[in-house]
Amino acid sequence: MDVLLPSGIAAALMVNLMVSGYLVAIYFYHEREQAFLSWSLACGCFVAGSLLLLCQHWFNISLNMPGYTLLVFSSYLLLRGVTQSSAEKDTHRWILAYLPIFALTALILALAVFIGISIGAVASLMMALFFVITERMLAKQQDSFVAVVLLLRILMVAHALVMTLQGLSYLLVSSPTIATAGVGQLALFSHLLLTVATALILPMFHAIREKRKWIRLANTDVLTATLTRRGFFDLAAKQLTLPASQPCTLLMIDIDHFKPINDQHGHATGDLVLQQVAKRIQSGVRKSDLVGRLGGEEFGVLMPQTDKREANAIANRLLQQIASSKFMGEKQQISVTVSIGAITGVASRSGLEGLLREADKALYQAKSRGRNMLQFAES
Numbered sequence: 101m102d103v104l105l106p107s108g109i110a111a112a113l114m115v116n117l118m119v120s121g122y123l124v125a126i127y128f129y130h131e132r133e134q135a136f137l138s139w140s141l142a143c144g145c146f147v148a149g150s151l152l153l154l155c156q157h158w159f160n161i162s163l164n165m166p167g168y169t170l171l172v173f174s175s176y177l178l179l180r181g182v183t184q185s186s187a188e189k190d191t192h193r194w195i196l197a198y199l200p201i202f203a204l205t206a207l208i209l210a211l212a213v214f215i216g217i218s219i220g221a222v223a224s225l226m227m228a229l230f231f232v233i234t235e236r237m238l239a240k241q242q243d244s245f246v247a248v249v250l251l252l253r254i255l256m257v258a259h260a261l262v263m264t265l266q267g268l269s270y271l272l273v274s275s276p277t278i279a280t281a282g283v284g285q286l287a288l289f290s291h292l293l294l295t296v297a298t299a300l301i302l303p304m305f306h307a308i309r310e311k312r313k314w315i316r317l318a319n320t321d322v323l324t325a326t327l328t329r330r331g332f333f334d335l336a337a338k339q340l341t342l343p344a345s346q347p348c349t350l351l352m353i354d355i356d357h358f359k360p361i362n363d364q365h366g367h368a369t370g371d372l373v374l375q376q377v378a379k380r381i382q383s384g385v386r387k388s389d390l391v392g393r394l395g396g397e398e399f400g401v402l403m404p405q406t407d408k409r410e411a412n413a414i415a416n417r418l419l420q421q422i423a424s425s426k427f428m429g430e431k432q433q434i435s436v437t438v439s440i441g442a443i444t445g446v447a448s449r450s451g452l453e454g455l456l457r458e459a460d461k462a463l464y465q466a467k468s469r470g471r472n473m474l475q476f477a478e479s
């Protein structure tokens with residue numbers, strides 16, 4: 101055991117140093133994405149903490165406090181990297197955000213020493229807690245179904261269990277035994293596995309998230325936060341591959357006499373009205389319906405599993421809600437109406453192009469019949 105543990109530690113330290121360098125390289129390559137710096141620092145802190153704990157045996161001085169503080173802090177940094185990677189934008193300057201946790205960790209460990217509890221036990225249990233929280237953070241994310249993330253979550257849970265076991269063994273066994281040394285080796289092996297898997301998986305996990313974020317941004321209209329024309333077409337085409345018997349309805353909604361609003365009140369007021377009408381449309385349909393801005397003041401709504409009767413009720417309610425609302429312009433309140441062209445078809449049989457053509461014709465009829473009305477296309 102005595103021979104195995106130091107060589108195991110040496111291997112763990114070297115792997116951690118290499119992974120730390122690898123992650124810091126990715127940090128610079130990814131335009132200083134904070135998550136990679138946190139993960140790199142996590143490995144660095146693990147190495148520094150372990151070295152301090154080893155040094156105290158060689159130089160016969162107590163370095164338990166800084167050593168264990170760094171080890172606990174390294175597991176916090178892993179968690180921090182996961183939250184940074186899932187946030188749209190990390191607003192904290194990292195050094196300021198990290199300091200309180202570092203100080204708190206040191207304080208808790210000092211308290212443990214003060215009341216005579218094993219510092220190794222408290223540190224191990226705190227690390228287990230951070231691994232559990234990290235696993236929970238990963239589970240909450242939309243991408244949790246990705247196999248690689250699932251593997252990472254399993255490793256987090258396994259490592260949390262090993263750290264808990266180590267913490268309990270420190271608590272229950274007062275002097276080192278073969279059993280505690282065995283748990284120590286298990287913890288080291290588990291840590292190595294986690295570090296290597298983390299180094300392999302986290303960049304991939306981050307790349308998947310980034311790709312999804314960019315796709316979402318590319319598909320979202322900046323002004324109205326509805327889908328862009330392209331996003332609407334992409335998602336609608338997917339929706340229309342539903343089972344053959346499912347009815348679906350497409351609405352084309354166009355604001356009436358929008359040009360005079362721009363001309364009289366200015367483009368900024370026109371933009372405000374567009375935003376508010378878009379919000380009204382979104383809140384008037386189900387979350388599962390697709391709402392997109394197909395042109396300047398024209399919106400498309402695809403409602404899966406919606407027959408003509410239901411669509412009629414929804415569209416008429418939208419007409420009535422918009423006509424009775426006052427929309428805030430730059431200086432005054434504005435009233436607008438919309439015209440709606442609609443078509444109900446059978447999902448898999450109706451191509452999107454065909455539905456759009458028919459709904460557009462119906463919209464044209466609604467406009468020419470006087471506006472502020474709903475017109476269904478003959479299906």
Ligand SMILES: Nc1nc2c(ncn2[C@@H]2O[C@H](COP(=O)(O)OP(=O)(O)OP(=O)(O)O)[C@@H](O)[C@H]2O)c(=O)[nH]1
Binds near residue numbers: 360370
């Ligand atoms: N403020 C603002 N105006 C826009 C935007 N996109 C398009 N428009 C304006 O929307 C107006 C559309 O005018 P038209 O197509 O003539 O239609 P309309 O005046 O609404 O008349 P009808 O549709 O026939 O009732 C044009 O003046 C465009 O400049 C935008 O993003 N913001």
